[in-house]
Amino acid sequence: MRTLLEIRLLPALAVAAIVIVLPYFFPSAYYFRIGALVYIFALAVVGLNLLMGFAGQVSLGHAGFLGIGAYSVVIGPVYFGLPSWLCVFVGATVSGAVAFLVGRPILRLKGHYLAVATLGFGLLVAIVLTNEAGWTGGPDGMSVPRLALFNWQVRGSDAWYWIAGTTLVGGFVLALNLMESPTGRALQAIHDSEIAALVLGIDVARKKLTIFVISAMYASVAGSYLALFNGHVTPDVAGFLRSIELVAMVVLGGMGSIVGSLVGAAVLVVLPQVLTIFHEYEQTLLGLILMVFMIFLRRGIVPSLAATFAGRRR
């Protein structure tokens, strides 16, 4: 019983350890910045992985929820005078509600059709954010009021490193809990055979909607953090490239691997920074490295390596 509990939450403990230990090896404040970015993206990727990796439903418009979260922490404080921390929750609630409304009709679609429908949703959010300039500042975006927690003005990359790291551990715990619950088993069942899930009494449409809403809320919180951390937000946060980036992180790290979500986010945040030393070859090299990863670790980094080690031990 005790050991069972420990095994379930082991990845969350590992992440907590990483978050705590890593700063001892950081030579400069710049590394805190990168670390914070990795954790923020990992949070969104954990949510998307619940949808894609576990329930098997693709979303090419997830940056739309990133955008809703990001603009919540601008619009709430600037126009309504709400505290920023509250707007993180308001954004997540709004994203969940939007996901619920959008998800009902489009989650009936499967495979490529679902991909195109979610793609359309993402584009729609980006267009609204660009065109409603009166609220959003248009294509140039807006600057984001600083987060204040109990009279503490949150500034500096190290503060955000700890906030994002702590939230990511929380996100891990919730995701790991969910996977070992009736809902989690139902979602995995839907991934493998919708028809078998149905005849076993699983309300497939409702389960899909539930996980779509949850994954939207993960993305929304990540979007809010991203905006607060950067201090500026533009409609690019909800753009198509961002959505693709999130999907790439899921697939690269490993579909259905919660740990893989962090690894995928880390690789795709850190690698471009490292590759800047190659100047104009940066993009080419990035593409090449991703291809090599996918060819040799085709199930994603974490599941493929796990399988290799398990095979060697035997």
Add this chain to the structure above:
Amino acid sequence: MIILQTDRLSVAFGGVRAIDGVNLAIESGQVYSVIGPNGSGKTTLFNLVSGIYTPDDGSIRLAGEMVTGLTPDQLARRGLSRTFQNLQIFSRMSVLENVMVGRHRHERTGIFADLLHWPSVARQNEATSKAALAALARVGLADSAGRPAGSLAYGALKRLEIARAVASDPTLLLLDEPAAGCNPVETEEIDGLIRSIVRDGITVVLVEHDMRLVMNISDRVHVLANGRTLAEGTPEQVRSDAAVVEAYLGVHGSQEAVCAFD
């Protein structure tokens, strides 16, 4: 008691009447087999009864209650379970988890409790896995509980699907060709398994090509041809029915058969 009754059940696909006015009346506690040549509509009948297809005409009653047009998950919650001719295994999950999904309709789920791993969720997980292990032991797969389902052999997967369906504690179980592709020893195991399921008071409806199995185990047999009822009765009645013999062997073949018996 009549557990399953259909009245003039019909469905057409692109003008072809796949099932045409079929009446079923299945007594609770029996083994009821549906047989017929390939393409006669056996699996279509199963898909209608389990809610995967919606009938164009006619009605379905489950334990006296009108259930025409209900979805498969609604029917499952009313105690109807089934297996598939082409296996529908959750191949990425473990063998045990597959059967645990079978317990879904008996589990209380709340998204907040599940996210927070409330103590009730832990307790329920334990109860579910215990029940699932018992169902696995019944089909002789308890030793494989921790293996990925995708790694099992074909015969074992057939039994895993039955275990998963039985774990849901159905009152009516539809088995679609449980012995297809099985060798004689495996077929013998399936035979024993079906008998033990019926002993538990579960009514079994069987679609099967293995005539020895069907004639051995069935209380009643329903013969379909081109979507229509050709004959219905005890195995002995059906076996000696001229129309049935003809449907299976053709007119010429049936004459040959008569000669052979004489």
